[in-house]
Amino acid sequence: MATATLNPTDADKITKLKSAVSGLNQISENEKTGFINLVSRYLSGEAEHVDWSKIKTPTDEIVVPYDSLKPTPEDPAETKALLDKLVVLKLNGGLGTTMGCTGPKSVIEVRNGLTFLDLIVIQIESLNSKYGCNVPLLLMNSFNTHDDTQKIVEKYSKSNIEIHTFNQSQYPRLVVEDFSPLPCKGQTGKDGWYPPGHGDVFPGLKNSGKLDALLGQGKEYVFVANSDNLGAIVDLKILKHLVENKNEYCMEVTPKTLADVKGGTLISYEGKVQLLEIAQVPDEHVNEFKSIEKFKIFNTNNLWVNLKAIKRLVEADALKMEIIPNPKEVDGVKVLQLETAAGAAIKFFDKAIGINVPRSRFLPVKATSDLLLVQSDLYTLADGFVVRNPARTNPANPTVELGPEFKKVSNFLSRFKSIPSIIELDSLKVTGDVWFGAGITLKVSNLSFLLFPCFFLVSLFDIWIPFMAVQMLVTNLGII
Template sequence: MAAALSAPDAEKLSQLKSAVSGLGQISESEKNGFINLVSRYLSGEAQHVEWSKIRTPTDEVVVPYDSLAPIPEDPAATKSLLDKLVVLKLNGGLGTTMGCTGPKSVIEVRNGLTFLDLIVIQIENLNTRYGCNVPLLLMNSFNTHDDTLKIVEKYANSNIDIHTFNQSQYPRLVVDDFVPLPCKGQTGKDGWYPPGHGDVFPSLMNSGKLDALLSQGKEYVFVANSDNLGAIVDLKILNHLMTNKNEYCMEVTPKTLADVKGGTLISYEGKVQLLEIAQVPDEHVNEFKSIEKFKIFNTNNLWVNLKAIKRLVEAEALKMEIIPNPKEVDGIKVLQLETAAGAAIKFFDNAIGINVPRSRFLPVKATSDLLLVQSDLYTLDDGFVIRNKARTNPSNPSIELGPEFKKVGNFLSRFKSIPSIIELDSLKVSGDVWFGAGITLKGKVTITAKPGVKLEIPDRVVLENKEISGPEDL
């Protein structure tokens, strides 16, 4: 529960309100949303869970994917299901970590096609095949809005309605005196931030898109990160939610040691909720990271009932855990308060998780992920990135590329062609390494160029269980 504010905090909030009211760049709903968030943060709402009350969810709460009923054979039934669906991609992120400017969704993934191209092709195919109308919504941030508007023009002739809307724009808070950064003369983009994807629900409502969709008879929105190539429309999941009247569904998948930081679903005081590492008391962090007790993690593929979103946003009931994100702008320490969409699960009625196959979680967060999806480990079919059956190992190879490969441009220039990795277990590359064409990697391969030395891996070489630090090792 929110505690009453102390006198100094109440004074802080009051001064902040008057400062924010003078910010002409944002709407009244954004100002109110921001003040509410700060007020909840100052009141120190309980963020920690009582460890002893955590229960492992049953199969009724986290439903095994294999237990879902098959979809109806009748194409007309499928069409009527799909006509109630909207696909929403979170498109607020920039590709800065991968050295790109502009929205991350326009990075080329495969065969010259970007994330956005693939998403559009997938939905076009659904609409064509079933004669349905599944629209695509893109939630942009002020960072990606202008670029995205230009980019979607190229889909003008497709058989898919594409809508864009912006998530909220909140001012960064100066830590020292709790004044909005834009009030200190930082009027550029650096003065602002998008408050995390938990903001998708109020922004959908404030943009007017939610009411428009409800008036068209839409019932469910499938929300996913635009960089998750596995997040495709799944009729079995949609059918299950419609049949069982679940207002909210989070797709989870079995956790591997690579996913130890991902949030997990727990049963807590009779409700299903998301547990993030930030909420875990220090003495339990190792237990949280183990894959024995917490076997699943959140893919951020979410299915949510539109009427339920409207009901909860209007009631201001979506009080998701606040994630404080400290940053520095021009040497000034600032604070961003954010929320995550997955944390909303506990506010919806009849909410569930579905334990989906790992293939539904294929995010591209770094160039090492790009190497996987551009390789022969995957093929492209109708916009779907499909895993090659020739790979017998169910998990993907672990790939670590050095800083020379971090930016997409550098990554692409260092490979004449992407190596074959069907039989690869792990690859570690460090230093000034360049790959020729037609290379095959198998087992465990480590390539380390000596400092100041350019190491070229020749065309068509096969490297199996090798450690290479110079031409003599080839």
């Protein structure tokens, strides 16, 4: 691949940056090289500009309808042979800080006292036991989650699955003022560094030695998904389709709702399938991009990728994914971190496709409002799989918006004596100091609590609301 072309000023920046980075002993030579290459590409202005007139809607051959996939094999031996080609990789680099937790997000309790990681392990244990196969689990950690995860996985030492961990790269944050690494400014703690996005999964697999080890075991495909997506489970129909059609890359997409308008979508562009992110969209077309009429699908970040293809492309340094600049501030210093996303790699793989999957395969838990949904009677739990309750007739989940009092998991849990029944709920908005009692059923089309500072309590069907001169709006209320 051609190297980035830089003007003299930017070339001087890179020369100074190389010198500074060479003295950072906390990271490997591979990480230093990867970082310098990423910064060089960024300075070269290599970002791809999308010609809006060339965008075409993908055909069913490119974005395959899930219902058109062949059924799963009936022969257990055939199923075992398929599964023995597979590796499950969960992106485990995120902390639960958004939800008030300090460790890896994957150890937040989701349901019945089980964490995300517990559920993932139970699911794979179940597959291995049922079919006598060997599906290993890989966890891609960041330097933020590595130590805690190493301790946590010890409790699975007697399980029937191999669990492997590796770290994504650790890059220094860039000081915007002079383009120097933040650790060279005396910020030697974790705040001086960042993990460069999940696009780093491909070089991370190769640099860690895990990729060659897996190929040596006869593994062919890796299923990559966020650890907090409870819908991202192994699907034999998808795996069978990819093996039979020799597709090197598959992105699961699902129908877009108004809640997903900013999510990336698949397009046909100059004869290839490509991920289109909102950051690439010209300003005059942003509203068109957000439309659920023209762009009807979005990326779930459930990815299936051929391992040999990853090795080929990483060794050729061919995975030039779009760079996502992410400005931050650390102790008053403006810094920049450059990131990439794994979905953007789709255009580099041969016979890459999307599969338009049911919404049930996208069940992320990003906030406590999502936690309320998965802990409620909307779902049941079987063999580690979170399954939708058939009693819910509406195909869409209720929209739930909880106020800042519910943001942290500990506060969320303390405000519910038990999680309400919400099978027949359409939407719920809670603002203010609200506490829910036990045994509550919410069955309503629109329910809002709008509250202001207070001096005394009233009870409404065991929902406790402090208020004085409270304005409480309940529309179409139906509480049992």
